[in-house]
Amino acid sequence: MIHSIYSNKDAFLRELVSNASDALDKLRLEAYRDKDLSVDTDDLHIDLVVDKQARTLTVRDNGIGMTRDDVVRLIGTIAKSGTAEFLRQAREAQDAAGAQDLIGQFGVGFYASFMVADKVTLLTRYAGEAEGTRWESSGEGTYTIEPVADAPQGTSVVLHLKAADAEEQMPDYTEAWKLREVVKRYSDFITHPIRMEVDKPGAGEDEPKTEVQTLNSMKALWARPASEVGEEEYAEFYRHIANDWAEPLKTVQMSAEGTFEYQALLFIPSHAPLDLFMRDANRGIQLYVKRVFIMDDCESLIPEYLRFVKGVVDAADLSLNVSRETLQQDRQIQLIRRRLVKKVLATVKELRGQDAEKYKTFWSEFGKAVKEGLVQDADNRDAILEICSFDSTLDPEQQTSLRGYVERMKDGQQHIYYMTGDNRAVIENSPHLEAFRAKGYEVLVLTDPIDEMWVDAVPEFDGKKFQSIAKGQVDLDEAKDEQKQEQFKDFLGWMSEALKDTVKEVRLSSRLTTSPACVVGDADDLAPNLEKMYRAMGHELPKVKRILELNPDHELVSSLRAAHEARPEDEGLAETASLLHDLAVLAEGGELPDSARFIRLVSGRLRGSLPS
Structure with missing residues (x-):
């Protein structure tokens, strides 16, 4: 037994x-x-x-x-x-x-x-x-x-x-x-x-x-008032339990009395461990009961997105015979977990306001992991959003908080605009940004893989909804040119038919100023990068057709429309329409489904443009 x-x-x-x-x-x-x-x-x-x-x-x-x-x-x-x-x-x-x-x-x-x-x-x-x-x-x-x-x-x-x-x-x-x-x-x-x-x-x-x-040290730092413990004692204890050579970035001490009692001493490291994103990495906090060690990595005490937090929790009323399975259901453990999470997030928020350099270190080391909480922890989503930092089009050298973004929003702006992509260069060169840049709208630049997931899970911040500039209709307070819509009606219908195997719809764009075309998704469509991630993981997904938007003021688009009106039976125009679509895909950093065909068509056009 x-x-x-x-x-x-x-x-x-x-x-x-x-x-x-x-x-x-x-x-x-x-x-x-x-x-x-x-x-x-x-x-x-x-x-x-x-x-x-x-x-x-x-x-x-x-x-x-x-x-x-x-x-x-x-x-x-x-x-x-x-x-x-x-x-x-x-x-x-x-x-x-x-x-x-x-x-x-x-x-x-x-x-x-x-x-x-x-x-x-x-x-x-x-x-x-x-x-x-x-x-x-x-x-x-x-x-x-x-x-x-x-x-x-x-x-x-x-x-x-x-x-x-x-x-x-x-x-x-x-x-x-x-x-x-x-x-x-x-x-x-x-x-x-x-x-x-x-x-x-x-x-x-x-x-x-x-x-x-x-044989024992009897030095339970978590049970001593913070005023009686020196920074070097905290640092030495952190190095002992975390097997780290560096000092912690921040020390968090807390205790609770009443219906259940516990003491906690937590540390935010100053650098990320090498296994931070490895599936089988150890995570969790050491659990003690009345200063008796119970287990090393108690995962039930801290959520996965805060897996970098190290420390000790000493509970007063748990049994010494607890198992990992029992802890997952234990009411006291769940209450302690909720309080630890709130305390850690509040500490990081304070750090942001009190020590910009330490916060910058924290976010560069652990920001990607913290953003996982936007998907995993709906209860603390608002608190997580408050401590997040993002690149934006405002300043390539400086990240912004969402609070700062909202304070800078232009009069009449209703959304927090963002765009996801593989890297900053791809996003900054994307045709989707053209109208926003022309009107001076700030756009968040999201390049982490987790960004593709949380933007779909988080509806808003401070009453302002998140809006992808690469999905859905974009309203930049421009009056719709009904005359232009009528002029292009037949042309758009022809292009939609010519590209029916590739796109869901062809329409005029309000987000382009210098590029001829761009591809966008419907508001509820899976983002291309996210679709790519799921396919790489072996998930079978139905093909997602996107929307081709045209710039009616671009010479290439107007010339193609004129050629179609003059020669509606010309089969070569369908190839031009296909090339226009492929160029739009490449412009946003996407991959062509048939790159060999694209090269063949472009080579033929280049050859035809040369004198014989």
């Missing part, structure tokens, strides 16, 4: 140390409540005692201890009811909370000892009582219990260790280095000292051969 709960044998020591730490905390609290309780709380500690010859490991504390009834109720329940009964009741607990209640009720943490021990002996005496209790079991469904007259106050757990076995992945827990390693990993921040007697290197003949060492 124990092996089905724990995947790592080292967890037994974590559980026993945690139990001992709780007993020490309870003693201090009880001494505060009961002034008549005669106990010494000046040196509360946990001892690890190793006997290599007897192959025993003892975990001993001078805490509150247990009464005989406590031992039967908290320790003997599994042995008394049997493993089968425990598992039956665990299965009957339909929800995660019920299962956790059962784990607490049956004292499973203590029983982790039987992963590494053939027999466990417990000796305990409750503070203020004269008689103690000895409990012993081999973990086979029975136990013995008896009174002890001279038991010291507190609890001592003696583990009769199994033989070390590499094949069975059974470490030797009589080795000091192994115990030190386990304590450092799981219990380093326990507030009480964890002591062990070890050999003293280089001791002379007249000197003691051993010395008592404290």
